[in-house]
Amino acid sequence: MSASPIRRWARSEAASGWFMVSPTLIYAMLLLAAPLATIFAYSFFKDGYLVVIHEFTTQNYIDAWSDPIFRTILFRSVLVSALVTLVTVLLAFPIAYFISFVVPASNKSRWLFLITIPFWTSYLIRVFQWKVILNFNGVINSTLQGLGIIDSPLQMLNSIGAIAITLAHAYAPFAILPIFVSLEKIDRSLLEAGQDLGESKLMTFWRVTLPLAMPGVIGAVMIVFIPTIGDYVTPELIGGGKLPMVANMIQKDMLKIDNKPLGAAVAVSAMFVVAAVSLLFLFLNRRFLKVGK
């Protein structure tokens, strides 16, 4: 057996690992990394009506950012995403806490299953159902009118609040699961120690449980905030198309106006803003992540 370096490498663990992951990795390179790089490149190309001119320009970014409509839409998207994230995580935390600390171990996976079911049922129909609930003659208005609490129906649709509720519903399990996982990891004897040392239950929660659960909370924030900003369906159906978010703008630029470089610049700008906000959030919470390690 000649032990040439190549042969030795071919039998190494690293080679086996790379070899094993290669089909999936090549797929992701070709259909994810390359397209993302292309979008990035397109955002610096010129638009020539039906063709894209391969000439470097920063005009797309100047056009996008000097457009007040784009700035409004981007600001609205970040605002809606932040609001959705806040609502989703605040509503999810007590549930994750409940499942981790109150539900007996034998029932935990049943509860988690119960929470994930709605997430797996038709997304479009779930979003549309919120329209049915919040409509003029919808479930809430007819119930309140039936009970005589209000005289005329409340206008709830086509508002940022309605969009936020719908998305908070759609992303609920994404927030619950990471928080649940980090709560499960907490050593229960730490909580007893806290109380033995004279802390009240509330103070133990505040000074022991919450800091230890923060990695999960931060994970939940990221996994809700980042995809929400790109939601297309909810602004169309619940916002009535009057409160477009950045995905709606990308779709319009790419397909209706067919200005792909401008659409690409909008997409890249949006991703850049999302990344910046996310990194800022991670930076502000860095001390909790260190505790996690």
Add this chain to the structure above:
Amino acid sequence: MKFSGLRAYAFLYLVFLYAPIALLPVFAFNDGTVIAFPLKGFTLKWFAQLFENETLAGALTNSLIVAFSTSVLATTLGIFAARSATRYNYPGKAGAMGLIMLPLVLPEIIVAVSLLVVLLAAGVPLSILTVILGHVLVATPYAIAVLNAAFSSLDRSLEEAAYDLGETKWSTFRLIILPLVTPGIISSALMAFTISLDEFIIAFFLAGEQTTLPTYIYSQLRFPKQIPMIMALGTVLVVCSVMLLATAEYFRRRGIAKTGAKDTGGFL
């Protein structure tokens, strides 16, 4: 009485989660063209409309083809990645897995738009085939998440024992590893199927002239007249996906029980 308060909150939260779904059958069986209270009486005509609808049948066929192909491809790619991630340590692993798992957090519109641009530039005609390409991309990370759990609960000494007894790498995989992870594979395939069946944005951008079930539903939501039928369709879909998921969950738990690991619960 802190705990009973928490329990009450948990039940209210479940009401919030299930309200939109619970309303589907209410309107699907309601004999009225307007989706509003008060209800008008019982009917099955919206379900009858479903079965007569040929456009819907076409969209459903397309969706089933896409979902089945996605399920097979995403699970296959998932097996490679999960096996690599749980069995080997190598430099660059975090980066490689990071790229593969990226669609989990990337907004779908970004995936859809970037694929669209590349496919158009490459002159690939848009069809359900291009939808499959996109769906495999977004379903694979979920498949990996399920398969990782199945592969990481494997006892490595079983594999080593097989080598010692003279089995090759491939026969060990087929005789020892595969039977142990089969429940995980089934569970991952069912999940990838469900994800693909429900995916809208990528299909909306990449299907060209063809329709899938979600793009058909989306096109119908604009017409108030069609809504009762969509409610009936939604009811059928909910029943189907609950059955699929219950099956997936059954196999996932059986797989964990088979390898003797502790159930950490949940899909994600």
